[in-house]
Amino acid sequence: MSKTPEEADATSKGRRKFLIGMTSAASAVGAIGAAVPFVKSWIPSAKARSAGAPKTADIARVGPGEMLTPIPSWRGKPVFVIRRTSKDIERLEAENPELADPESEDLARQPLYAKNAWRSRDPELGVYVGICTHLGCSPKYYGEAKPEDFASDWKGGFYCPCHGSRFDLAGRVVKDVPAPDNLDVPPYSYLSDTEIIIGVDEDSVAAAPGDDPEEIA
Numbered sequence: 001m002s003k004t005p006e007e008a009d010a011t012s013k014g015r016r017k018f019l020i021g022m023t024s025a026a027s028a029v030g031a032i033g034a035a036v037p038f039v040k041s042w043i044p045s046a047k048a049r050s051a052g053a054p055k056t057a058d059i060a061r062v063g064p065g066e067m068l069t070p071i072p073s074w075r076g077k078p079v080f081v082i083r084r085t086s087k088d089i090e091r092l093e094a095e096n097p098e099l100a101d102p103e104s105e106d107l108a109r110q111p112l113y114a115k116n117a118w119r120s121r122d123p124e125l126g127v128y129v130g131i132c133t134h135l136g137c138s139p140k141y142y143g144e145a146k147p148e149d150f151a152s153d154w155k156g157g158f159y160c161p162c163h164g165s166r167f168d169l170a171g172r173v174v175k176d177v178p179a180p181d182n183l184d185v186p187p188y189s190y191l192s193d194t195e196i197i198i199g200v201d202e203d204s205v206a207a208a209p210g211d212d213p214e215e216i217a
């Protein structure tokens with residue numbers, strides 16, 4: 001039996017509504033499907049999270065005049081942990097006209113608690129990011145041993161082999177070398193007399209929630 005014009009019109013409207021509904025649903029599903037990989041790409045991998053996590057270091061293994069090995073790595077950068085002798089500390093506290101920024105005036109280079117002659121929380125233990133402030137090579141630690149003949153008055157510190165920059169045992173750069181700034185001091189705190197945590201500033205509790213300290217040394 002053929003439909004009346006009113007019945008045919010009602011059927012056509014119903015079909016249109018149905019098709020529009022289906023198209024919208026399919027688009028929504030497609031959008032969700034496309035969004036999942038996009039959102040996923042913004043979630044840092046476990047490896048990336050681990051690389052940025054605070055790291056603990058066993059400082060009981062560093063004797064006077066030594067640097068902790070293997071060298072800890074924090075946020076993909078080497079961190080030099082050194083223990084100074086009482087003679088080293090005396091030298092750092094004495095005036096040294098050779099240094100470019102002896103008072104650590106560049107506040108971006110260290111936390112406030114490290115704005116002192118040793119650039120650290122306490123005179124004995126020094127903690128520095130091992131990246132030269134010139135072009136990013138990693139300097140070498142030499143203690144009192146002379147790295148090259150150039151420095152007859154070498155009193156221990158860090159020497160960058162790439163272009164010859166020198167830093168004292170507090171990571172302070174000497175004048176007239178390519179490196180423009182002192183070595184960076186990372187945030188760090190003491191967990192005990194024998195352990196520090198790098199990446200956590202106890203004054204501000206800077207560790208991100210869920211960041212588990214990872215043993216590296």
Ligand code: FES
Binds near residue numbers: 163179
């Ligand atoms: S990168 Fe260290 S002196 Fe150039």
